[in-house]
Amino acid sequence: MEDLIPEIKEKLITQLNLKHLxxxxxxxxxxxxxxxxxxxxxxxLEIIVMMENDYGIKFTNQxxxxxxxxxxxxxxxxxxxxxx
Amino acid sequence: xxxxxxxxxxxxxxxxxxxxxxxxxxxxxxxxxxQYPKFYKMNLLCKLGFLTCEKLIPNDWKRDxxxxxxxxxxxxxxKYASLASDHFHHKYLHEDQLPxxxxxxxxxxxxxxxxxxxxxxxxxxxxxxxxxxxEEMDYVLHNARISQVFDYVVTGWVETDLSRKKIFxxxxxxxxxxxxxxxxxxxxxxx
Numbered sequence: 230m231e232d233l234i235p236e237i238k239e240k241l242i243t244q245l246n247l248k249h250l251x252x253x254x255x256x257x258x259x260x261x262x263x264x265x266x267x268x269x270x271x272x273x274l275e276i277i278v279m280m281e282n283d284y285g286i287k288f289t290n291q292x293x294x295x296x297x298x299x300x301x302x303x304x305x306x307x308x309x310x311x312x313x
Numbered sequence: 314x315x316x317x318x319x320x321x322x323x324x325x326x327x328x329x330x331x332x333x334x335x336x337x338x339x340x341x342x343x344x345x346x347x348q349y350p351k352f353y354k355m356n357l358l359c360k361l362g363f364l365t366c367e368k369l370i371p372n373d374w375k376r377d378x379x380x381x382x383x384x385x386x387x388x389x390x391x392k393y394a395s396l397a398s399d400h401f402h403h404k405y406l407h408e409d410q411l412p413x414x415x416x417x418x419x420x421x422x423x424x425x426x427x428x429x430x431x432x433x434x435x436x437x438x439x440x441x442x443x444x445x446x447x448e449e450m451d452y453v454l455h456n457a458r459i460s461q462v463f464d465y466v467v468t469g470w471v472e473t474d475l476s477r478k479k480i481f482x483x484x485x486x487x488x489x490x491x492x493x494x495x496x497x498x499x500x501x502x503x504x
Contacts, residue, residue: 245354245415246353246354246415247350247353248339248353249350249353271354271414271415271418272415274414274415275413275414275415278411278412278413278414281411282410282411
């Protein structure tokens with residue numbers, strides 16, 4: 230799963246246009262929304278699209294998505310669990 | 314009687330393909346020493362309008378004048394509305410991909426008014442008009458002032474004409490004047 234973390238960081242920077250950040254600037258345990266990276270609702274939608282397009286993961290439960298999108302690590306855990 | 318007194322003007326003209334324009338706008342942003350990460354998320358129209366507005370608003374204007382946020386209007390014009398972003402959104406749909414929310418959200422030109430409202434804390438009247446030419450601007454501006462109360466207006470033409478590989482913005486910061494003796498270079502309208 231650890232190999233997914235840099236990949237997700239790169240994808241977030243590209244997909245969300247976080248051009249002021251480098252992968253090493255993002256702590257994989259940092260909150261993505263609210264006080265951490267400060268992503269907004271449009272970013273959340275972009276992550277949902279990224280998860281579906283790139284990893285084939287669809288979210289039908291809002292609460293599940295909220296938990297998965299907590300941090301880079303929780304996203305990686307979700308992707309890893311779908312691969313098993 | 315009221316008229317408009319120009320406080321400041323600003324202009325940006327760029328040309329090139331979309332990737333070149335993105336680089337030019339990002340370079341310009343970097344050169345202006347602005348710290349506003351959301352800039353990178355904006356579409357071409359908003360980046361262009363945002364940077365032109367940064368050049369337009371004098372550093373000491375807000376401090377010295379302290380204008381009421383709800384008395385500052387933003388009224389913009391262009392010919393092609395958000396066609397550049399519409400095109401990108403259509404491309405996603407045509408390629409049978411899930412459309413990008415961050416592209417879709419910019420498929421309206423008046424998002425620029427919202428971006429500037431957030432950036433500067435302005436809460437006054439705002440509108441973005443699709444017009445055939447710049448001659449229509451005065452007419453709309455004066456009629457907007459008749460129906461809406463504002464003391465200052467940030468206005469101008471903000472265009473992304475990708476068919477000619479040109480983007481340009483010409484903005485003015487103007488004060489609404491109610492002086493009794495009309496200045497020669499100001500238009501006066503019966504209130």
